Amino acid sequence: MASASTGPHPVPADAPAAAVSVQGLRKVINDRVVLNDLDFAIPRGSMFALLGANGAGKSTLLKILAGLMPPTGGRVHLFGAPLAGHAADLRSRIGFLGHNAMLYRELSARENLVFFGRMHGLADVGRRAEDLLEQLGLADRMHDPVKAFSRGMLQRAAIARALLCDPELLLADEPFTGLDAPSARTLEALLRSLHAQGRTIVFTNHDVAQSIALATSVDAVGHGGVFVLGHGRLIINQHARLLDAAMVHLEMSDR
């Protein structure tokens, strides 16, 4: 149904330059269509926000991009290589930040990072883990078990895990949820600096205004459609989805 979409992105969907390109992506979970014929591309080096309500399929989309979940149909290319079949090679180029910390809570932050670093096959993991924890302000707590961490510290430890393999693409699922204002500002600054280093960042967010401020482009995942927005300017690439996109627009102008 969305095959005729003319994307506003300067990069064609199948160009190797695109960090992520998705064609006809479909995901059905428990007989429910969660993602329906998604087509979009994310250029390299962009900061990309995905908007959508709870249950709209944002997390599912990120999990599929991370290779944690197989799509029901359609194709996903990361850095020009198909995700299916190259999943293991691509995994070390992706950092994934999920709802949960994805750390073993009985182990200390350093032990966690060293373990995951070894699984990635990194050299000199101890140094790398300590450097990252220092950058994220966890140096003095790195020998404490993760279960003793506050939500903000846990999030920082999770970021350290996601950045371990020096990923070109960072996928972050609701990274701002549950953070207090100072932590959120720190995270925002961190994401900006990662973006400035040339990494591609894809994140989901409830907060439309914050997303617009942060992102170079914003997408909303609705019921089976993607709406592409650029810097507060609404671009509708699917006529059928006009109403949905207009609602997003209204919300934005309220702010």
Added chain:
Amino acid sequence: MTTTLGRIMLLVAKDLRIEARGRQTIAIVLVLGILIIVVLGIGFGSPGSSGQPVTGFQATAILWVAYFFGGVLCFEKTMDVERRDDALAGLLMTPVDRGAIYVAKLLTNLTLIAGLTIVITPLAVMFFRFDLAGHAGAFVAILALGMVGFAAIGTLFAAAASSTRLQGGLLAMLVFPLCLPVVIVSTQMMRELFLPGGQLSMPGLALLAGFDLMALTVGWLVFEQVLEP
């Protein structure tokens, strides 16, 4: 550069380190095993009063019930470690082979089950006065071969069921019927062993090994499909 074997060892070391920190699995598994032995002991009564030691047949029944229920709880608990805080997703984001995760989890489970048997078996011998001493080697061989197949099936289904509500008794319900060949073969082997002049049954050993081979092959092949964060 880490090889698959190295990664398996790292995974097992990680599991055992977590276990050493909390001792959450082994403690609960041991308590369950001991409870089962005690309940059966009360049921059978003191062998001292009748003076009749328990036969090999009953001995296997008693031990196998304790090992199997303790084992299923163990499979569930060691998989819980991966599910808490979604650590499994973090693991799956690394380029590690899914088969290696299966083998590592299996080795962890076998280590913990070995711990269980080391505590439970002498306790049962004391309670029920089995005569295991004469057949210690054969007993260990039957037990080891039986537990590999049991753990291979249990690890697979614990991973499959961990993202559903299918836990507790229901996991046991999946694992037990599939492991009935192990029960039949090992009880028959033990019975033969306890007969006067009894020997280790070679066809029995071959059957146990065949079951292990089947369970390990299927587990290795389908584990990737079964894992879903």
Added chain:
Amino acid sequence: MNRTPTLTGHGPWNARWGTVGMQRLSAHLVRAYWLVTAALFVAVILMLVLYTPVDRGMGPVQKIFYLHLPVAISGFLAAFVVFIASVGYLWSRSMWWDDLAAAAGKVAVLYCAVILLTGMFWGRSAWGVWWTWSPRLTFSLVLFLLYAVYVLIRPTIDSAERRAVICAVYGIIAFLDVPLVYLSVRLIPDIHPSSISLEPAMRLSLLAWFPPVVMLMAGMIGTRYALNRRLRSAEAGRFSEAPSAGAAIRVSAAGGHP
């Protein structure tokens, strides 16, 4: 991982039932199939009563055997269908394989129950007890348990995908267990040796029982499979036909309530 899974991917039978004319034709075929099966059953029962000689040793109870063996072999075939459908599901991730496995699983349990019951009747008249741990009875009991659990565990798993995966793995291992169970029960000492020698007329009766029993099995799997397909597409329809206006409201809620 080059599979293109479909949710309501059409099974071969549904595809053929596409047009109304074909549907009417297949309805006739189904009716004809059941009529033939029923007629065959009447014929073999009459044959059993009128033609088949009575066994000298065991008397008329021996006639259970003509039902017992064909049911045992068709039950094994049903278990094989579960196995094939389970492998098919894991390979293709198409839900219709799961529906086929579920259908065959139910029939396998039913047939295993018949094997077990006829075996118990046999044991009652041959050895005077309903139950002994003889190799054959143990074998049929284990088989029955294996597939009874398969059927019972299905509805306890809420997620359709998880259910299909877990049951597929179970279905594969259960079938691979069958030869292992068969070999392992032979370690049990058989205190009741029973060998059956058949006269030519008896052999003919035995052969005659195979077609109706196998047809009943295949027919039940087919009926059950068609029912499962209809249930699943009804379920899928409920979700996929959600109006797009609902989606619009949900999208708007994203900004409003973080």
